[in-house]
Amino acid sequence: MGRRVLVTGSSRGIGQAIALRLGQQGWDVAVHYTQDRASAEETVRLLGPRASGLYGHDLVDPASAQRLWAAATADGSLQALVNNAGIYRQIQFADSGEEEFEANFRHTFAVNFESPLRLCRAAVQHFLPQGGGKILNVASRVGFRGESGASLYAASKAALINLTRSLAVELGRRNIQVFGIAPGWVETAMAREGMEQRLPDILRDIPLGRMASPDDCAAAANFLLGDDASYMSGITVDINGASYFH
Numbered sequence: 001m002g003r004r005v006l007v008t009g010s011s012r013g014i015g016q017a018i019a020l021r022l023g024q025q026g027w028d029v030a031v032h033y034t035q036d037r038a039s040a041e042e043t044v045r046l047l048g049p050r051a052s053g054l055y056g057h058d059l060v061d062p063a064s065a066q067r068l069w070a071a072a073t074a075d076g077s078l079q080a081l082v083n084n085a086g087i088y089r090q091i092q093f094a095d096s097g098e099e100e101f102e103a104n105f106r107h108t109f110a111v112n113f114e115s116p117l118r119l120c121r122a123a124v125q126h127f128l129p130q131g132g133g134k135i136l137n138v139a140s141r142v143g144f145r146g147e148s149g150a151s152l153y154a155a156s157k158a159a160l161i162n163l164t165r166s167l168a169v170e171l172g173r174r175n176i177q178v179f180g181i182a183p184g185w186v187e188t189a190m191a192r193e194g195m196e197q198r199l200p201d202i203l204r205d206i207p208l209g210r211m212a213s214p215d216d217c218a219a220a221a222n223f224l225l226g227d228d229a230s231y232m233s234g235i236t237v238d239i240n241g242a243s244y245f246h
Contacts, residue, residue, distance in 0.1 A: 004052055005225070006030040006072045008059065008119070009085030011040035013188040014138060017214035018082055018221045019043055023050035025222055027080070030072045034058050034085065052076065059085050059115035060107055069122040080134040080225055081123040083116035083160075090149040105152055112156035117163060124167070124176060132175030134225050137164050138217070139236055141184040144246045157182075161236050168234030177233040179224040184240030185211040208241035 005022055009015035011033035019029045020043070030053040033040035037056060044051040053075045057068040072078060091104045120135055127133030142150055143157030161180055168178040185202055195202075203209060220237050223229055238244070 002028055003079045004028040004030065004076055005080040005082060006032065006055075006069070006078055006119075007082040007084055008032045008068075008116075009034070010043055010082075011036045012043075014183065014186060014214045014217045015082070015084035016043050017218035018084060020046055021215070021218035021222045022082075022225065023047045025226065026050075027225075028052035028076075030055065030075070030078070032057065032068060032072075032085065060110050062110055062114040062118050065115040065118040066122055069119055069126070073126060077130065078123070078126060078133070079130070080136070081119060082136045082138070082221065082225075083119055084138040085111060085115070086138065086140075086157075087111045088150070088153050091152060092149060093151045108152045108156050109159075112153065113159045113163075116160060120163065120167060120178075124171060127176050128174060132177075135164075135167070135176070135178045136221055136224055137161075137178070137180045137236075138221075139164070139180045139182045141182050141238065141240050141244055143182060143236075144238075145244050164236060165234045172233055177229070179229070179233065180236030181217060181220050181224070182236050182238050182240070183212055183217050184238075184243050186217065186239075187211050187213050206241040206243045210241065212239050212241065 005027050007015055007019045010019040010031045023029050029047055031040050031043050032055045044054055055068055055071050057064040089104050137160050139161045140157040142154040143161045146154050164178050164180040217239055
């Protein structure tokens with residue numbers, strides 16, 4: 001029987017790297033994007049025959065998450081879900097205006113927690129009649145340690161980490177495994193304004209001396225979704241070059 005996986009936010013960065021690695025390992029990959037269809041089509045091209053559908057849904061609307069799952073499963077059953085899509089918006093907790101704060105709060109939690117939550121629920125209901133399945137949630141180091149200017153982002157990722165743990169406990173006996181990965185600095189973050197100037201300070205705090213690459217994240221995802229992790233569930237694997245422990 002073939003294996004098919006939906007990877008959200010797989011048009012670029014970590015999501016694209018996960019999609020391509022899973023495709024190389026024999027998974028059929030349903031590709032999701034929010035706005036950048038051209039990049040998503042490039043992911044499909046790179047996947048070749050392992051591409052299994054292209055779906056554009058904006059996860060800032062949590063109802064769209066359910067529509068995404070419905071569209072993907074209409075094209076075939078799924079054995080795994082990767083909740084990768086996410087957003088990061090800095091905010092000063094005390095100094096931001098009410099309108100800015102509320103907009104950041106709603107947007108951040110909708111994309112980073114509520115939509116993944118709803119996708120998890122849809123996935124579980126899909127997996128149970130099939131006898132099981134796997135879910136991987138892409139969290140962040142910040143979900144464990146916090147970061148100035150990232151209070152809402154950190155809170156959304158902490159919620160995702162604890163959802164991962166709770167679902168693993170609740171669903172383990174029903175053959176559903178739930179995992180997370182928590183990247184620290186990843187090379188894709190270089191696109192943030194001013195990051196090049198901060199690079200020496202960032203690298204100073206990473207004992208392995210470099211940022212993670214998207215492929216580093218994809219390697220961990222591939223392991224967790226593979227047969228070698230069959231006795232693991234509920235863990236969130238740190239990918240941070242020994243920069244943080246908890």
